[in-house]
Amino acid sequence: MSKIAHYLRAINAENMKEWRIEWKYKPDFIRQFLEPFVYLFPYFLYGYALLGGRYSSHLKSITGVDDMVAYTFIGYLIMGFLNTACWAMGSSLRKEQWYGTLEAIFVAPVPRWVYVAGMALHSTCHQGLIMVFQAFLITTVFALVFKTTGIFLVLLIVVLMLMGLYGLGIMVAGFTIGMKQWWVISEALSTLITVVTPIAYPLAVLPIFLQKAALFLPTTYGIIGVRHFLLGEKLAISLPLIIFRLIVILVVWLTVGFALFIFMDRYGRKKGILSLY
Amino acid sequence: MPADIVVDALYKFFKKGRPGEVRAVDGVSFQIEKGELFGLLGPNGAGKTTLIKCISTLLIPDAGSIRVAGFDVNKDPLKVRQQIGVLTGGERSLYWKLTPIENLRYFAALYGVPRNQVKERIDYLLSLMELKDKAHTRVEKLSSGMKQKLSIARVLVHNPPILLVDEPTIGLDPYFAQFVRNFIKHELNQRLGKTILLTTHYMDEADALCDRVAFMNQGRIDALDTPTRLKRSIIKKEILEIKCLGELQKEEFPALENLLSLNITRLDGFTYIRMGTDNPERLLSRVIDFIQHRVKVYSVQVTSPSLEDVFVYLTGASLRQGGDDA
Ligand SMILES: Nc1ncnc2c1ncn2[C@@H]1O[C@H](COP(=O)(O)OP(=O)(O)O)[C@@H](O)[C@H]1O
Numbered sequence: 001m002s003k004i005a006h007y008l009r010a011i012n013a014e015n016m017k018e019w020r021i022e023w024k025y026k027p028d029f030i031r032q033f034l035e036p037f038v039y040l041f042p043y044f045l046y047g048y049a050l051l052g053g054r055y056s057s058h059l060k061s062i063t064g065v066d067d068m069v070a071y072t073f074i075g076y077l078i079m080g081f082l083n084t085a086c087w088a089m090g091s092s093l094r095k096e097q098w099y100g101t102l103e104a105i106f107v108a109p110v111p112r113w114v115y116v117a118g119m120a121l122h123s124t125c126h127q128g129l130i131m132v133f134q135a136f137l138i139t140t141v142f143a144l145v146f147k148t149t150g151i152f153l154v155l156l157i158v159v160l161m162l163m164g165l166y167g168l169g170i171m172v173a174g175f176t177i178g179m180k181q182w183w184v185i186s187e188a189l190s191t192l193i194t195v196v197t198p199i200a201y202p203l204a205v206l207p208i209f210l211q212k213a214a215l216f217l218p219t220t221y222g223i224i225g226v227r228h229f230l231l232g233e234k235l236a237i238s239l240p241l242i243i244f245r246l247i248v249i250l251v252v253w254l255t256v257g258f259a260l261f262i263f264m265d266r267y268g269r270k271k272g273i274l275s276l277y
Numbered sequence: 278m279p280a281d282i283v284v285d286a287l288y289k290f291f292k293k294g295r296p297g298e299v300r301a302v303d304g305v306s307f308q309i310e311k312g313e314l315f316g317l318l319g320p321n322g323a324g325k326t327t328l329i330k331c332i333s334t335l336l337i338p339d340a341g342s343i344r345v346a347g348f349d350v351n352k353d354p355l356k357v358r359q360q361i362g363v364l365t366g367g368e369r370s371l372y373w374k375l376t377p378i379e380n381l382r383y384f385a386a387l388y389g390v391p392r393n394q395v396k397e398r399i400d401y402l403l404s405l406m407e408l409k410d411k412a413h414t415r416v417e418k419l420s421s422g423m424k425q426k427l428s429i430a431r432v433l434v435h436n437p438p439i440l441l442v443d444e445p446t447i448g449l450d451p452y453f454a455q456f457v458r459n460f461i462k463h464e465l466n467q468r469l470g471k472t473i474l475l476t477t478h479y480m481d482e483a484d485a486l487c488d489r490v491a492f493m494n495q496g497r498i499d500a501l502d503t504p505t506r507l508k509r510s511i512i513k514k515e516i517l518e519i520k521c522l523g524e525l526q527k528e529e530f531p532a533l534e535n536l537l538s539l540n541i542t543r544l545d546g547f548t549y550i551r552m553g554t555d556n557p558e559r560l561l562s563r564v565i566d567f568i569q570h571r572v573k574v575y576s577v578q579v580t581s582p583s584l585e586d587v588f589v590y591l592t593g594a595s596l597r598q599g600g601d602d603a
């Protein structure tokens with residue numbers, strides 16, 4: 001029990017340390033709040049250009065939602081958490097190495113995943129803050145209206161999805177300590193997931209094999225579920241099945257992620273990989 | 278009472294079985310008693326850092342065993358880490374964007390220092406290292422010496438009984454290097470009673486600080502004893518030193534009778550040839566024949582051996598390869 005308290009304290013210390021360091025790079029801190037808009041607007045403009053406006057009866061007929069902006073925005077918002085997994089968690093240990101502090105923290109009496117977990121906590125809070133800011137701004141500018149009746153289910157779905165993504169994050173972190181060109185893996189995974197997840201369109205428009213692939217991603221269920229509860233999108237998969245699959249996915253991804261991390265950590269310490277750079 | 282650090286038949290190779298295989302640690306055994314200040318002395322590439330990394334669980338050895346404070350590094354790595362403070366990497370091992378207090382608090386949390394003791398512990402360490410008035414200044418704004426002091430404080434945050442110190446004075450200015458040596462010896466070892474494993478390639482450092490010294494070369498320990506006894510082991514030998522102008526390689530030197538060891542270093546434009554011998558006069562007459570056409574001799578003297586000469590004599594290797602860091 002005291003061991004768990006110790007690890008939780010270390011996870012939080014990691015989280016707080018990261019806030020403190022980030023806070024000292026203020027321009028970068030601000031950039032992180034503004035940058036998402038830069039990436040978001042092409043989606044909107046594209047949508048406007050194709051539809052000749054914001055609303056689409058075709059979108060309505062296949063999804064039950066006619067507002068392209070609201071529809072796209074939710075998918076985009078949820079995908080922000082992919083950064084947490086692939087980049088923030090993934091690069092956490094490499095960043096320590098770049099500071100020169102990696103060996104100092106690796107000789108501390110906590111398991112090495114604790115640092116990745118601390119980064120997950122930090123990045124989730126950080127990303128959450130950015131999302132609240134974006135949601136507030138976009139909602140105001142476009143006068144979006146969301147349904148709030150299913151808000152607790154929205155939270156449940158997001159939490160389950162996040163835990164699945166943490167599995168991915170710990171896996172990427174594993175690659176960083178066992179592989180020279182870890183970012184190739186990170187880049188490939190995040191691109192793949194971004195392409196396959198139905199961010200700005202319904203699942204049904206994807207080619208069949210991509211639809212099948214999408215069913216293994218927590219982000220797919222996250223976006224479908226959240227859009228259903230906030231916008232009233234017709235569910236392509238029943239709610240109990242969404243929850244069930246999210247749970248299966250999170251168990252599998254976390255298990256695989258941890259196993260890979262532990263394997264890579266041992267492999268790295270056998271080969272002396274970390275001290276090579 | 279069991280020894281604090283027990284290393285038994287330890288092996289650690291890199292690029293094992295492939296071209297360019299490095300036998301970084303090649304069958305090393307030794308024990309460090311509680312309260313001892315133990316020195317690992319050897320030139321660059323001897324395997325000192327690799328050995329420290331194996332003890333501190335950063336590397337997994339290929340074979341052999343290590344026990345620290347009674348815990349096996351393979352079976353109980355977290356317990357081992359709780360018992361040790363590892364000083365490596367110097368000033369880079371801190372978060373430069375954070376203040377000393379923020380750094381120390383972070384490490385205190387990692388080490389599970391009880392919350393109600395953290396403030397007291399940090400206050401103590403900051404005043405011990407004379408950093409009180411810099412407690413809230415970002416590390417990047419501190420002088421190099423202060424950063425070094427802070428990294429010492431960081432290593433002590435959980436009050437570990439055992440310290441592993443890798444080349445503590447490398448790159449420091451002479452004044453500060455002396456401070457660090459005194460601190461390790463008088464404060465950490467003598468006053469606080471810490472068991473210390475220190476690595477260095479500075480002979481004087483090992484000679485002045487350590488209770489016992491192990492000579493390490495090419496992954497092996499060639500001799501292990503107190504500095505006094507190591508020096509006495511070649512007491513019947515003398516050192517013939519020739520100071521000269523001009524280049525001379527060790528490899529060019531012929532095998533001469535009465536030449537027991539050879540070390541060539543360069544300092545301030547001069548070349549120093551230091552030869553261990555049991556008969557300096559005979560050796561001199563032979564050496565002069567060989568060198569007179571190659572270099573210009575400046576002075577010749579006969580001295581008693583330093584610990585460095587003992588190292589050269591026992592391992593056949595020079596501590597200062599090419600004398601680059603002299
Ligand atoms: N991670 C590594 N991968 C490959 N070779 C290494 C690694 N670390 C050290 N070595 C090699 O092992 C030998 C011993 O190095 P090291 O332990 O750093 O010696 P020292 O600390 O005594 O200077 C050197 O030849 C070095 O190049």
Ligand SMILES: [Mg+2]
Pocket residue numbers: 325326327443444
């Ligand atoms: Mg070294």
